[in-house]
Each structure stands twice: as C-alpha cells, then as structure tokens.
Amino acid sequence: MAGTEVYNYNPSVAAAIIFAILFGIAVLIVTYQTFRTRTWFLIPFVVGGYFEFTGYIARILSAQQTPNWSIGPFIIQYLLILVAPALFAAGIYMELGRIIILVHGEKQSIISRRWMTKIFVAGDVISFFTQAIGAGNMAGRTAAAISRGQTIILIGLVLQVVSFLFFIVTAAVFHLRVRSGPTQKLLTEPNLPWQKHLLALYATSFLILIRCVFRLIEYSQGRSGSLMTHEVFLYIFDSVLMLGTMLVFIVIHPSEVNALLKGNGAKAVRNVVSVYGMM
Template identity: 55%
Template sequence: MAGGFEHWEAYLYDPSMAAAVIFIVLYGGATALHTYHLFQTKTWFFIPMVLGGYFEFIGYIGRAISASQTPDWTLGPYILQSVLLLVAPALFAASIYMYLGRVIILVRGEKFSIIRVGWMTKIFVAGDVLSFLMQASGAGILVTDSQEMGENIIVGGLFVQIVFFGFFVMCSFVFQRRISNNPTALGMARTTPWMKHLWALYGSSILILIRSIFRVVEYLQGWDGYLLRNETFIYVFDAVLMWLVLVTFVVVHPSEVNCLLGRGRVMTTKGGLSISEVAV
C-alpha cells in the first residue's frame, strides 16, 4: 500500500451504505444501553466493554463514509473503520476476563479454579493488552506503510487473542466441572444465579473466538483473498457476532454479580420500569 495513494483502492467491492447504517443503529442502541447501565449500576469493570461498543459504532460510521465516497475513497474513513473494528473485540475481552473472577468469588469457589483468582485477571488482561497493541500497531502499519508486515503483526495479535481465549474457556469449564462435582460447594452455589453468568461468558467467548478465527483466515488469504473480496463475510462473521456479544450482556448484565459482591447496583425491572437497587 505504501506510496502512490492517489491510485490506491481501499476496497475490492463497493461498500454497502445500507449495511453500515443498520449496524450504526444497532451498535448505537446497544452501546447507549450499556453506557446507561454502566453509570446506573457502577459496574466499572465493564468500561472496556462499553468503549468497545463505541469503537464498533464509530467504525461503522467510517464504513458509511467510505460507502458515500465510492469509488473515490479517502484514507481517513478507511483507517477509522479498519483499526476500530479490528481492535474493539479486544476491549470486550478485557471485561469478560474480569467478569469470570467475580463469578468465582461470588460462589466462594477460588479453590476450584486452575489459576488463583488474583492472578487470573492479571494474566488474561495482560494477554489481552498484548493482543490489542499488536492488532492496533499492525493495522496502523497496514494502512500507512507495509501491507505484508502489517498483516503479519495483525495475525500474530489475533493468534494471541485466540490462545488466551481458548485457555480462558478451558479455565471456566474446569471451574464449572469441579464445583459441580463438589456437593457442598454446589449446594451453596445454588443460592446464587452464577450459572447464567457463566453461560453468558461461554457464549460471548465463543462468539469472539469465531470472529478471531475468521479474521485470521481473512488476513492469511491476503489482500486479494476471497473473504476480503466479499463484504458479506465481515458483516456475518464480525459485525453480527460482536453485536450479539453486547446484546448478551444487556440480557445478562454483570451488575447482578457486582451487586451480590457488594460492589455496586443491579438493574431490575418492576412494573415495566428499569430501576437501580443498591447492594446491601
């Protein structure tokens, strides 16, 4: 891509304005709900998730601008959508990693965890930060300097994300099996709604894993690969999946866990109205 941007082709297709606008609305709505819940419930560890939602929202604004410029694309909107849509899931992951530790503490299941809860968040978030930095720097290099080098760094960052997410899912599964095989601990755990939160973690993690694998294949195929030549794939295997992650945590909001730990408030519904209840 380096040199001669006057003849540069940003996309190998004509970006869809309709698709971009649909996801601007979808991400705007989901992110607005998360922002409201964040401040109402004081679930501060979900700040990265909310920021990721804004990254997605702004990224699709970039795609909409690109669609309006077809075929005379400019670099700014392309960089905006390329970088923000690429790194947003890493922000989702940061909140998800912190979420598991709180679920484990909620049921007093620290002894059933493969990794000490105190270290768990540090290890996974450190891996997530590394993945985020690699993808962001790779995207910057990809669109401004060396295409091959940028793609290699991005793929490396995505592999880091996949490895850490795979290990994270394994840790979650082992914890669930261990506590389920311990009658005393399971009896205590049944008094709290921990399983629905664990299923929300499983579901969101699988969605991000699928998306990351798609992105790896996309970059390994190269600039003229089949996936990059067909816009449908980025919406099916990225836009939809990441929006479902946000929706999952609107339906199963982590404020319930935070509230039971005495760290914030939980959103409940009475008479059709959403209210906040202060943790006792």
C-alpha cells in the same frame, strides 16, 4: 489513495448505516445499565461498543467516497472494528474472576484468582496493541507496508485466539469442579445465579472466538482471498457476532454479580430490569 489499495469491493453504505444504528442502540443500553449499577469493571466492554459504533459511522463516510476513498475514514473504521473485540474480551475476563469470588471457588480454579485477571487482561492488551500497530501499518501506501500490517495483525489475532481458548478451558474446568463439588457458599445459598452468568461468558467467548478465527483465515488468505474480496463475510462473521456479544450482556448484565458481591443483589436486578422500561 487509489481505491484498489484500500477495499477489494465497493462497500455498502446501507449495511454500514444499519449496523451503526444497531451498535448505537446497543451501546447506549449497555452504558445506561453499567453506569446505573456502577459496574465499573465493565467499562472496557462499554468502550468496545463505542469503538464499534464509531467504526461503522466512519465506514459510512468511507463507503460514500466510492471509488475515490481517502485514507482517514478507511483507517478509522478499519482500526476500531478490528480492535473492539479485544475490549469486549477484557470485560469478559474480569467477570469470571468476580464469579469465582461470588461462589468462594478460588480452590476450584486452575489459575489463582489473584493472577487470573492479570494474565488474561495482559494477553488481551498485547493482542490489542499488536492489532492496532498492524492496522496502523495498513495506512502505508506501499504494498510492502500493507503486507507487513497484515502479518502483524495476524500475530495479534493468533494471541487473541490462544488467550480465548485458554480462558474457555479455565472457565469450563472451574464450572465442572464446582458442579461436582459445590462450595460452602453454594450449599448455603444454592440460588446464586452463577451458572447463568457463566453461560453468558461461554456464549460471548464463543462469538468472539468464531470472529477471531474468521479474521485469522481472512488475513491468512491475503488481499486476494475470497473473504477480503466479499464484504458480506465481514458482516456475517464480525458485525453480527459482535452485536450478538453486546446483546448477551444486555440480557444477562454482569451488574447482578457485582451487586451480589456487595450484598445488594435485589437492587441490582431492579436496576438492570428497569432499563427495559425505556425501550
């Protein structure tokens, strides 16, 4: 496939190597934390980290082929880097449901806890597969296939942005209601770290939301737009933001919430903190 059909610039091998290393380190830490504390609902988040790592490995291989790029490495890096945030989102959605259970705040949520995870994860799955289908179309050698792929990806990104905005509103309303009227659980256990984990959810949600808005603008501009013709924007508004998302969950790992629900919070904190002894 001709180079002009895949990249609109010469991709940097050095940048791809740097982010492959950073994502590799981050995903190993998150994997250790998650399996050490048996926080199984975070598995999609961990898989998203491996998608990022593998995506940048494939990008290294693709960049080394300049200017005679083959379609295989290009599509692998394109697909994995594109859809990884949807997997991060799945873990974020599931943690909110557990925070609500932790504080016994089901009545303060605008969506029933029973349906919350199902609604948001279902939207996330639809967005994930829509973007994946669009990325698959990008493998076509014709301008029509590439254009169709970009349109499908754009639809998936719109769904993802709408879902994230709704999620942020849901979390914020719950947060405000509980702060103004603490539950009986919080009255008896005021030191529960629920707000710390909600702040982590806000941080990761906004990072992914900014990234999705960037991708929306990128695909709206098309292949001749400034965002698709300058590689630096990919690293600033995707790579850095998604690495930041992983770092937030490394520092404020959801295993604490998981363990508190099981009545074993102190042990969870020791297990999570112990990871830093490896570093």
